Amino acid sequence: MPRQIDHEARRHLIADAVCALADEHGFEGVTLRDVAARAGVSMGAVQRCFRTKEEMLRFALDHVGRRVLARIRTGGDGSDGGDGSGGDGAAETLARAAVETALLRGEQRAEARVWLAFVAQAAVSPPLAAVLREAYTGLTDMLARLVAAAGGADPVREAQTLLALADGLTTHVLVGHLTPAAARAALEAHLARLTAVRAPGGRGGLG
Amino acid sequence: MPRQIDHEARRHLIADAVCALADEHGFEGVTLRDVAARAGVSMGAVQRCFRTKEEMLRFALDHVGRRVLARIRTGGDGSDGGDGSGGDGAAETLARAAVETALLRGEQRAEARVWLAFVAQAAVSPPLAAVLREAYTGLTDMLARLVAAAGGADPVREAQTLLALADGLTTHVLVGHLTPAAARAALEAHLARLTAVRAPGGRGGLG
DNA sequence: GGGCTTCCGATACAGTTGCATCGAAATAAC
């Protein structure tokens, strides 16, 4: 298999291994040897795909970011027990996106831990921070559009608030301070307040 | 100075060194040697104070948590340009506490980075998570009391929401996605909405 | 089937890590 292997596919394979390890042992537990072993390749292959470890981590972060964003865009995998009615309103779309952003579903715990590990590292690593900002900007844009569609005022700021709240709730669930149910309740209460400001049927009381 | 040194004072000194390093290089950059050097003591002294590295980290996390909580309790150091009038309403007290919780002031950036580093590590380290939960519970209790005093409904859930939002905003400022001003604006908008629900003009009566 | 290129698996290597060990220094009791 020499001469031009599918490098891109292998990179994704390695990125998945990075995520699995970051999920289990945090960011410190991600070593080249463990990554290679987890990915089922040798260390040499990893080194061929990524010149340095940091390059590998950057790629993995971007990988996770894209995956999460893509899933949010599609409104989740559909395992949320919804009835599949496609004709829901903008508010409901926003709610689904927010819940998805918060990675509150059980099977997303690993992703959430990976994300948190990356965020923490990004706080002291400018290259990672750059990747992260891009992902956050994409999320904010999307949420802002949804907020605007749902009739919320000041969509950008509300999107930033929503994203920060989702991230914070995710974190608190991860460390066991909140149960997923409590986090979901908090998020939904926030959303209800957000969309009720302009929505008919609610009290309009914005001063 | 043999025979019974002030171990507690030294522990705090070391904890401060841990925080300084975690601020600069993240959690991975905290090594026993660097901590000892930063604290101005030798490795032997560190090893005498803490049996293991993890014990040291636990202590440092608790140290930071207590300090942050104490400052929040006092409503900040007073550098917030306030006029020091003590007769403000509950809403204002809540606002000050929230801003303080979010560690948005410039000189708290270091503390914020330390906190984030600890949180990320706690996601994969049950002992650290236990310390963290305690701190979060204390914060939630305090915020819940303030929310109740400000006339908000469902104080516990609102406190949880507020804490998560503050944490998320802090994170997003740290990675450069939000400016401190934007984070502050988002937080204040949330607070305004929170207290406006029951208190349209001033302090509303608790239902 | 050669020759060349591309890739990989293993190993070498210097540096660092957390922890254990141990002699020396410094007080307190006598």
Added chain:
DNA sequence: GTTATTTCGATGCAACTGTATCGGAAGCCC
């Protein structure tokens, strides 16, 4: 002054880290 006790600073050590190097295997072109 002597001794006992506590603390410290230095060093040793095994394990592990990221990276560099290198021999060999596997495909293409002739």
